[in-house]
Every structure is written in structure tokens, then in C-alpha cells.
Amino acid sequence: MSTTEQQALNELAKLAQQSGLQVSGGKIRRTSSRFCLGVEHGDYNGTALFGVGTDRFIWMAYKPNGTDRVRLLSGNFPHDGLVEFTLGTVPSPKSAAIADTWARFPFGVDFILRRAGFKLEQGFDAVLWGNIPGGGMSRSASLAINLLLTFFEVNGLAPRNEMDVVDLAQAVENDYIGSPCGKLDQIMIYFAKDGMGTYYDPKNRKISYVPLGQGALDFRIVSLDTGTVRPGLEKSTYRVRRAECEQLAALAKPDFGITCLADVKDAALYQKIMAHFGPKYPNLCERLDYIFHAQQRFYQMMDAWKRGDIETVGRIFRQDGVGLRDDYKISGPELETMCDIARAVPGVLGERMLGGGDKGASGALVRAEAVNALQAAVDSAYPRSRPAYADKYAMHVCRVVEGVKVLPGL
Structure with a gap:
């Protein structure tokens, strides 16, 4: 285990102990950052895209809690304190109540999944910590994907198609938060493979993987x-x-x-x-x-x-x-x-x-x-x-x- 991974686990354990959130015996989901090689700002303009996942992450330790409530604590936003809500009862999209809190992401995931017809009944406890910089490496997309996959898992649900998680994560930012992002970040994180470049063709919305050619310099x-x-x-x-x-x-x-x-x-x-x-x-x-x-x-x-x-x-x-x-x-x-x-x-x-x-x-x-x-x-x-x-x-x-x-x- 790397030093950074161990640091993340230590931070999560500390947050769980401080908050009393019941995540012991659950799982940890890790989502990466991304590095775009082209075309930056091309996604919303319709270009093809290429990039890689990179090793700056968000780690979330989570466990179903047997209730209809979601309880989360982020070590990166300690001033927000414990975020707690009942499934299906979140603030209205783009409201002043969510403008300055990271809680707009779990609220948005609940809202978007319900709007898409997914039935959410099982809540969970979670603690989060990450080391993705605050701009340029897609911290928001990494967080949205992590939360979406966790909501899916604890409720026994699954994406409907290959691009569903990408589309839903974009909708969280576009339609709930009010951030006009494209799909580049979500694609490059969700589909990233170890040691491979990810190519996205917008014509058919398909992903392919491109290895770096042999003989490349170090x-x-x-x-x-x-x-x-x-x-x-x-x-x-x-x-x-x-x-x-x-x-x-x-x-x-x-x-x-x-x-x-x-x-x-x-x-x-x-x-x-x-x-x-x-x-x-x-x-x-x-x-x-x-x-x-x-x-x-x-x-x-x-x-x-x-x-x-x-x-x-x-x-x-x-x-x-x-x-x-x-x-x-x-x-x-x-x-x-x-x-x-x-x-x-x-x-x-x-x-x-x-x-x-x-x-x-x-x-x-x-x-x-x-x-x-x-x-x-x-x-x-x-x-x-x-x-x-x-x-x-x-x-x-x-x-x-x-x-x-x-x-x-x-």
C-alpha cells in the first residue's frame, strides 16, 4: 500500500471516529482525477476527446445504515459539518441553500436519480477525504461519480447503459448545481484504465483504449x-x-x-x-x-x-x-x-x-x-x-x- 493510500485510510478512520458514523465493515470507493490531452474545452463543442486517469483521488468509506437517511462527513470541507438528509427530501435545484456547500453533490445525486426514475430506499453513512487539487483535475466530477455509484450499490441498482453514469453525473452539475460542464471530466474518470489512454468518439458515444506506443521515452x-x-x-x-x-x-x-x-x-x-x-x-x-x-x-x-x-x-x-x-x-x-x-x-x-x-x-x-x-x-x-x-x-x-x-x- 502506498504512503498516500495509507494516509487516506488514516484520515477516513479519524473522520469515522470523530463523527460516530458507522462505516466499519463497509467498503471504500476510490475515484480518480483526470488529465486531458485533447481537446480541452472540446466536449461541449462536439470534438473527440483523449485523456487519462491520474492518481489524485477521492476516497469514500461507506456502509448501508438500514434507514432512509444519508449521513456524510467530508474531511476536505470540515466547516460544513455533518451532512444529513432523508432520501427524497433535498433542497430545490440551484437554490441559495446549496450554493456554498459541498452537500449540493449528494443532494444533486438524490434529485437526479429520482428524476431519472430510480427508486431510492436505502440510506448509508459515509466519510470522505481527497487530495485532488481545487481546479483543473476534475474534483467535482470525481465526487459526483463516487456518490452516484454508491447510491446505486446500496440500493441494489445499476446503470442502464455504458454512458448512464456519465450522463447522470453531468446532470447533477448541469441541472441541480447549475454548473454548465460538459462530459469530458466524467468520461476520463469513469472509463480510465491503468496505463491506457481513453478515446471518446462523440459520433457514436463509444469508448476505446489506446496504449502508448513502444519505445516512448520515460x-x-x-x-x-x-x-x-x-x-x-x-x-x-x-x-x-x-x-x-x-x-x-x-x-x-x-x-x-x-x-x-x-x-x-x-x-x-x-x-x-x-x-x-x-x-x-x-x-x-x-x-x-x-x-x-x-x-x-x-x-x-x-x-x-x-x-x-x-x-x-x-x-x-x-x-x-x-x-x-x-x-x-x-x-x-x-x-x-x-x-x-x-x-x-x-x-x-x-x-x-x-x-x-x-x-x-x-x-x-x-x-x-x-x-x-x-x-x-x-x-x-x-x-x-x-x-x-x-x-x-x-x-x-x-x-x-x-x-x-x-x-x-x-
């Missing part, structure tokens, strides 16, 4: 946590960018026949739309500029991954970062400070912001022998550039792991 996936915390997609630039992309797709549909920006794959069509809408909607066209070119690079990246050409994967990862910063305008100052530091370190193959944007974490693909140099550079430069976060930032060297795993209980 590299590491690194998350650069800026110490900042994004308040939620519903309160971020993400909401604005998504609305802009949907606006341009709607404007272009009558004359150009597209339903989403990913439909613009042909260079001639791209040029026509840019020429037509550029003078009046330059900001919307910048969003298309990023999606179009990122989609072109995506297939180059996939070919490179299959060949084991991590240098090319890293170069494209870096190019996507420039597009996210300059064309999509979804990054943030602390995220770009981390990228600037990483870019100057020999052996860093590529770097960019991760996730929804504004705050949270950047990411990098790094030669194994350059990891220590990157850590030294971050430790030296980031606190000087961002002194407000000098005691909050962190660098996480990640492994590619299974997205969902059930472990023996406490």
Missing part, C-alpha cells in the same frame, strides 16, 4: 497546482465561453449547416465562417479559431501517442496551451505563471492550463530526468511571482491509473 505527467481555487464553473469564464461557442454555432447554422463548432473540420468552411462573422463577431471567431486548430492537432497528437512519440504529444500540448490562452482566453494569471516557469526548464516537453480555466492547476509533460529541475524551478520562481500563494501551491507527479476502484473497508 516521461511524467505533472500537475502544477497554483494554490488558487476556482469558485465553480457556474461562476467562471467557462460559462461565458460555452455560451459564446453556442452562439456562433447558432448564427452559422442557417447558412453553413453546422450544429456545433466541431463540425468545422474543413479549412475552406473555416475560412468562409471566419470571413462572414469575423468583422461583426471577432470574439466569437477567436473561439472557433482555437477549436478548429486544436481539432486539427488532436489527430496528430493521437498518431504520435500510438507511435510512442511523446515529444510530439508534448509539443501539441504546448500549442493547445497557447490557443487556450490567446484565442479561447480561458486561462488565468497564476496558471500562466506556472506555464512560464515550466516552459523555461529543459526537459519539459509541453505545458498548459488544465480544466475549466481561471484558477486551479496547469499541467506539463516532462522527461523523467527533468522532474527534479522542474520542482526546483517552481519552488524558486512561483512564490516570488505569486507571494499570496507561496504556502498553497504544490507540484504533483502523477501516474496513469484506473478511474474507479472499490477497496476493502475500514
